[in-house]
Amino acid sequence: MMLKIGVPKEIKPMEGRVSLVPSAVAEIVHKGGLVYVEKGAGEQSGFDDQQYRKAGATVVDSADALFAAAEMIVKVKEPIADDLKRLRPDHLLFCFLHLAANKALLEALKKLGLLAIAFETVESKGSLPLLMPMSEVAGRVAIQSAVHWLHASMGGRGILLGGATATERGQVTVLGAGTAGTFAIKEAAAMGANITVFDLNPDALRRVRELGPNITGLYSSQGDIERVLKTTDLLIGAVLVPGAAAPKLVTRDMVKGMPEGSVIVDIAIDQGGCVETIRPTDYHQPTYVEEGVVHMGVTNLPGAVPRTSSEALSAAILPYVVQLAQGKLSSSPALKAGINVENGKVVHPALISSA
Ligand SMILES: NC(=O)c1ccc[n+]([C@@H]2O[C@H](COP(=O)([O-])OP(=O)(O)OC[C@H]3O[C@@H](n4cnc5c(N)ncnc54)[C@H](O)[C@@H]3O)[C@@H](O)[C@H]2O)c1
Secondary structure (H helix, E strand, O other), rough: OOOOEEEEOOOOOOOOOOOHHHHHHHHHHOOOOOEEEOOOHHHHHOOHHHHHHHHOEEEOOOOHHHHHHEEEEEOOOOHHHHHHHHHOOOOOOEEOOOHHHHHHHHHHHHHHHHHHEHHHOOOOOOOOOOOOOHHHHHHHHHHHHHHOOOOOHHHHOOOOOOOOOOOOOOOEEOOOOOHHHHHHHHHHHHHEEEEEEEEHHHHHHHHHHOOOOOEEEOOOHHHHHHHHHHHOOOOEEOOOOOOOOOOOOOOOHHHHHOOOOEEEEEHHHHHHHOOOOOEEEEEOOOOEEEEOOEEEEEHHHHHOOHHHHHHHHHHHHHHHHHHOOOOOOOHHHHHHHHHHEEEOOEHHHHHHHOO
């Protein structure tokens, strides 16, 4: 008997992604699963209730009915107050959690006593297969958004990232040459910007250097980051220590030293951010100015492109959703690595050590 799966409508502001698209639901139903989908859950991603019904889902009218019927809740973003009211100790929760940056949620999940598995810490062969698709999207969205914030009309420096004839090219600095960093680098490089990337991993630095002649990879030392930031138009934060709070690599003084009107997009904000002056924002009010620098700390960057993001996320999580619903958690090292909270206790080693 498979666990009954529930797909709620996301309620975080401006979050239009859905965890499972109709084609993924059809796969689960084909394997004998039962899927409940909240009315309108896929609407902003371009999937209507009728498509879910055709795929074999039961569409329910309210979040209350959805949480009541399901044994396993598969959503995109971490639960917020109204979700928490509906979660039960016997629920299995599978979604992004980012608990290192959200102690209040960590305590709430411990108190509930349920089993919480975080997409971002599911680990297979040294990689993070459920974070990867969203990091790919976030890296691209970060550059696409920053191009706009660099416009003078938006409070930016008034430059084109690629420059123009008889002008300097824009200077982009990227902290972290993993998935999000690499996709940001590719997008900025394609526009013609000059890019400096910092990482601790020499293999990652070698890989990004080979992406193009306008990309320089440097070892992540504070002195070099400070020096490069003085001429940086756009800073992208994309570091990660899995499960742990992001290391703070950029101090307020270093931000003060950046050119007036330059832009920071800290993708790592979901793990607390790697810049001292960054704080979480959402798409209602994505930016603020501090020390003369435009800051963007949107915690759900892929939410800007829910159609693309939902399809990419749904494809990545589908095999894991099936394993969980079939009760195969204990035989999956990848899923076991994803357990953050169980029976009222914090389980993930990085969360325990950062507590
Ligand atoms: N804001 C959003 O909407 C959003 C969306 C997707 C991902 N993210 C976040 O983006 C961040 C990056 O994710 P990823 O998938 O690219 O991770 P990743 O593991 O692929 O890459 C992280 C990189 O950071 C490097 N790193 C670690 N410590 C460093 C340091 N001190 N200096 C320089 N580099 C360092 C690692 O070596 C690695 O190459 C994560 O926090 C992730 O949760 C945010």
